[in-house]
Amino acid sequence: ADLAVPETYLKCKEYAEEHGLKVTTHLSQSWREIQQVERLYEKTPPQHLHDLGILNKKLTGAHCTYATEKDTQMITESGMGILHCRSVRNPLMRWMDLGIPVGLGTDDYFHDMLQLLRENVTGQAARARAVGGSTGMLAGNRLTRRPSFYDLLELATRRGAEVLGIDDKVGSLEEGKRADLIMVDMLNPFLTPTKDPLTSIVLYGTSSDIDTVIVDGSILKRDGALTTIDTAGALLKGQERVEEIIERFFEENPEQRKNWHKMVPVI
Known part of the structure; x- marks a missing residue:
């Protein structure tokens, strides 16, 4: 909210209202x-x-990490949604209990939804222990701690779609909605044997376990391989581009090159 002047917000609001869109900030x-x-x-x-x-x-x-109690009440009354981006400070479960629409935001450094789910498990547990009281007591019991793995699945899918206002199109597998789904290969020793596949996926799954990805009916990943791009070629091209950008940055900021070599002397 500090990087946009009021006029920008008002123009975005006007445009969104004209075109039936939502605003995210x-x-x-x-x-x-x-x-x-x-x-x-x-x-x-x-x-x-x-x-x-x-x-x-x-x-x-997105975030709302430093919202005050008064802010939280204002958000609750307004009907605004929150994109929770993993911060341990965020009172995720309280937001949900207040009825605030909440989904998982991806403004983090994981680039992997499964790792993001795990971080929310450990992050909210750490917060509960720090808060103490009944919240800490509930978090100390596997039967009562929150969020559950099923809460996290909903936050990553249906609830996220609801917050963004697109739950009539995506977020769950229902007739009339887009065919967006993933298939997980459970036949590896990290995920199987198991009593509850979802628990195993949240605790131990990685992106390499995702065998198939279908978006709006189009298969983008099959048998563990991307179908629409040359993965190796894209990665090599990306690496070349990054090296060009970093080298140009070092040429323009030679003191940063010295700092880099101090931190990474073997490269």
Whole structure:
């Protein structure tokens, strides 16, 4: 909320209303944002968007890590959705208990939904222990700790689609919706034997276990291999491009080249 001037938000709101779209923004993501918005507008980021007429059911906010209690109540009453991006600080279960639409955001450094699910298991457990009280007690029992693996599956699929306002098209396997699905190869010693496949997938699965990916009926991955691109060629081309960009950066910032070699002396 600190990197967009009010006029930009208002133009986005106007365009979204004209075209029946939703608006997504980073919100209360960092302490720098909190301080900057306070300095500029003497408000918290959610209060700032509320006063602009942006904070409503047509908005989804990524992060919301530094939202205050007053902010949280305002978000709840507005109908706004939250894209939870794994931060241990985020009160994920409280948001869900308040009825705030929540889905999993992918603004992190994993690039792997299965790893993201695992990080939410450990992250929310760590938060519960830090909070203590009944929350900590419930988190200490496998039967009562939250989120469950099934909660996480819903956050990664159906709930995410609901937050983005596209649950009439995707998010679950139903007649009339797009055929978006994955098939997991369970025949490896990390996933099988098992009593509950979903538990094994969340705790031990990796992207290499995903055998097939179908998006809107089109097969993008089959037998563990991508079908629409030359993976090796794309990776090599990407590596070449990255090396060009980094070399240009070092040429423009020679002091950074020295810093790099101090950190990575063998390259």
